[in-house]
Amino acid sequence: MAEIKLDNVCVEAGGARLLHNASASFRPGELIALIGPNGAGKTTLLKCALALMAPSAGTVTLNGRAIADFSPIERARLVSYLPQSRPLAWPVRVRDVVALGRYAYGASTTKLKGEDATAVTEVMRDCDLNHLADRRTDTLSGGELARVHCARAFAAKAPLLIADEPVASLDPSHQFQIMALIRAYVDNGGGAVVVLHDIALAARFADRLIWMKDGEINANGAPDETLTAARMKQIFAVSAMVAKDQNGWSLTVTGRSA
Amino acid sequence: MKDRALIPLLSAIALAAIIAACLIGSTPMSPGRLLAALTGAGGAGDAIVLWEIRLPRAIAAFVVGAALGLCGAALQGLLRNPLAEPGVLGVSACASLGATLALFYGAAALSPITVPVAAISGALAATALLAIAAIHTSSVVTLILIGFGLSSFAGALMALLLNLAPNPFTLSDLISWTLGSVASRSFDDILLAAPFMIVGLVFIVLSRRALSALSLGEEAAHGLGVDLPRARGFVILGTGLITGAAVSIAGAIGFIGIMAPHLVRPLVGYDPARVLAPSAILGGVILVLADIGVRLIPAPAELRLGVVAALIGAPAFVWIAIGRGRTHG
Numbered sequence: 044m045a046e047i048k049l050d051n052v053c054v055e056a057g058g059a060r061l062l063h064n065a066s067a068s069f070r071p072g073e074l075i076a077l078i079g080p081n082g083a084g085k086t087t088l089l090k091c092a093l094a095l096m097a098p099s100a101g102t103v104t105l106n107g108r109a110i111a112d113f114s115p116i117e118r119a120r121l122v123s124y125l126p127q128s129r130p131l132a133w134p135v136r137v138r139d140v141v142a143l144g145r146y147a148y149g150a151s152t153t154k155l156k157g158e159d160a161t162a163v164t165e166v167m168r169d170c171d172l173n174h175l176a177d178r179r180t181d182t183l184s185g186g187e188l189a190r191v192h193c194a195r196a197f198a199a200k201a202p203l204l205i206a207d208e209p210v211a212s213l214d215p216s217h218q219f220q221i222m223a224l225i226r227a228y229v230d231n232g233g234g235a236v237v238v239l240h241d242i243a244l245a246a247r248f249a250d251r252l253i254w255m256k257d258g259e260i261n262a263n264g265a266p267d268e269t270l271t272a273a274r275m276k277q278i279f280a281v282s283a284m285v286a287k288d289q290n291g292w293s294l295t296v297t298g299r300s301a
Numbered sequence: 302m303k304d305r306a307l308i309p310l311l312s313a314i315a316l317a318a319i320i321a322a323c324l325i326g327s328t329p330m331s332p333g334r335l336l337a338a339l340t341g342a343g344g345a346g347d348a349i350v351l352w353e354i355r356l357p358r359a360i361a362a363f364v365v366g367a368a369l370g371l372c373g374a375a376l377q378g379l380l381r382n383p384l385a386e387p388g389v390l391g392v393s394a395c396a397s398l399g400a401t402l403a404l405f406y407g408a409a410a411l412s413p414i415t416v417p418v419a420a421i422s423g424a425l426a427a428t429a430l431l432a433i434a435a436i437h438t439s440s441v442v443t444l445i446l447i448g449f450g451l452s453s454f455a456g457a458l459m460a461l462l463l464n465l466a467p468n469p470f471t472l473s474d475l476i477s478w479t480l481g482s483v484a485s486r487s488f489d490d491i492l493l494a495a496p497f498m499i500v501g502l503v504f505i506v507l508s509r510r511a512l513s514a515l516s517l518g519e520e521a522a523h524g525l526g527v528d529l530p531r532a533r534g535f536v537i538l539g540t541g542l543i544t545g546a547a548v549s550i551a552g553a554i555g556f557i558g559i560m561a562p563h564l565v566r567p568l569v570g571y572d573p574a575r576v577l578a579p580s581a582i583l584g585g586v587i588l589v590l591a592d593i594g595v596r597l598i599p600a601p602a603e604l605r606l607g608v609v610a611a612l613i614g615a616p617a618f619v620w621i622a623i624g625r626g627r628t629h630g
Contacts, residue, residue, distance in 0.1 A: 125521075133381075147526035151513070153575055
């Protein structure tokens with residue numbers, strides 16, 4: 044069990060208010076989608092949760108202990124992170140990238156054995172990467188690369204996963220594939236917080252939506268409770284038609300609201 | 302796996318290169334005479350040529366090349382930039398400056414160890430500054446800029462010293478230090494540098510997993526559990542110690558630290574941890590071969606190793622960079 048709790052977290056940088064009194068908790072068994080316009084503070088919130096950024100006020104705890112007090116290894120064993128920008132400095136082989144997910148357990152890319160090897164083999168299979176194992180990452184398509192990064196994040200077998208825009212710039216089919224992988228991770232006992240820009244996709248896969256705007260959490264609840272045309276207007280300043288039927292949520296943005 | 306065979310293969314090539322360096326010279330030595338000199342069965346002249354001149358020189362070339370190859374690979378992994386090497390962070394320049402200062406003020410005459418100690422001090426001063434900067438900044442670009450400033454400043458001070466050199470003898474001394482050479486190095490020179498290199502090596506070996514993780518960028522590496530300030534500090538300290546020690550043996554020699562990792566990288570799947578050891582061995586091989594070249598090329602004065610290394614290294618580097626530009630767009 045692992046639980047991240049943010050309590051009235053504020054972040055200010057250069058006089059700008061990036062995050063204001065944000066409170067939320069992330070735990071296994073739940074897929075949470077973090078949604079809101081660009082600059083709403085979603086990434087800042089995640090960075091605070093990962094001790095990548097120190098809040099100017101408020102507290103962030105992991106299992107009741109301040110997140111900043113965790114050693115990087117201890118934290119990484121509990122929380123896995125898939126950042127928004129994923130620059131690959133070298134065209135490393137697919138299997139080696141996935142193996143890096145075992146870093147917190149002392150695994151090295153050069154010698155992978157025991158539990159580490161098992162974990163890597165498992166996630167490679169789950170993410171359909173076996174046939175790509177020896178490929179250079181610079182020869183992969185966008186969809187394949189996204190699966191590699193996901194597999195890397197899953198390989199840590201951490202109880203919590205934080206993913207910042209895991210489906211950005213993917214075609215609809217690959218978006219569904221990645222979200223299905225994250226959903227399966229949660230159904231198998233993990234907990235995930237995912238930043239998404241596709242609201243319909245978020246509503247379809249997430250248990251809970253956290254709506255953010257201007258550094259504040261505006262709403263936090265199940266799609267059924269929080270996804271409304273009024274909310275879309277309030278958060279994104281768009282007029283939208285929201286509907287749910289047996290096929291799931293559908294959402295049509297009809298224009299910018301006045 | 303290809304990379305399993307790489308290290309033994311390179312080691313065999315290194316051994317062959319060092320043996321060749323002992324055989325070849327102004328008076329060629331036959332393998333039989335070399336074996337006799339090695340076992341102490343040969344003539345006194347051969348023994349002196351082997352133990353006092355050729356073997357120390359070949360080993361010095363190998364050690365310096367290995368040091369530079371390793372440091373280049375480690376810094377490239379840390380900074381995620383294939384152009385990084387000790388020169389980029391100003392460590393070589395500060396080490397040379399230390400050595401030059403000792404020569405300029407005549408401290409070199411006091412004891413043979415003054416110059417090496419001064420070079421290592423220069424490198425350590427530079428790495429201490431970089432280590433402090435590394436703890437306070439998370440930006441690699443800032444670190445490169447600090448290195449660039451250090452390098453320029455050390456270069457300016459060197460130029461000033463050359464400018465003020467009291468007599469032509471000192472000037473030629475200073476120049477030979479700046480151009481780099483392993484001629485007339487003894488085992489003592491190598492032994493003096495060895496402890497610093499070993500400590501530096503430990504720091505780099507401890508950071509190798511972090512270097513692999515850094516392939517994914519600093520944010521992802523943090524997420525994986527990498528202690529970034531520690532990793533930066535270790536790599537910078539390690540490369541500082543090793544580079545300072547290498548400069549103390551041979552002066553400033555460029556391009557090995559860029560060339561060796563570039564050649565090795567595709568053979569080991571581009572993994573920064575796997576690049577380290579083969580880069581070191583290949584760096585050593587390149588410098589031993591370059592030094593054989595230095596001794597064979599007929600010239601009015603013996604060519605400087607640093608000059609020859611740059612003459613091979615620079616075009617090779619440009620060629621590699623063009624190839625890289627093509628594949629990486």
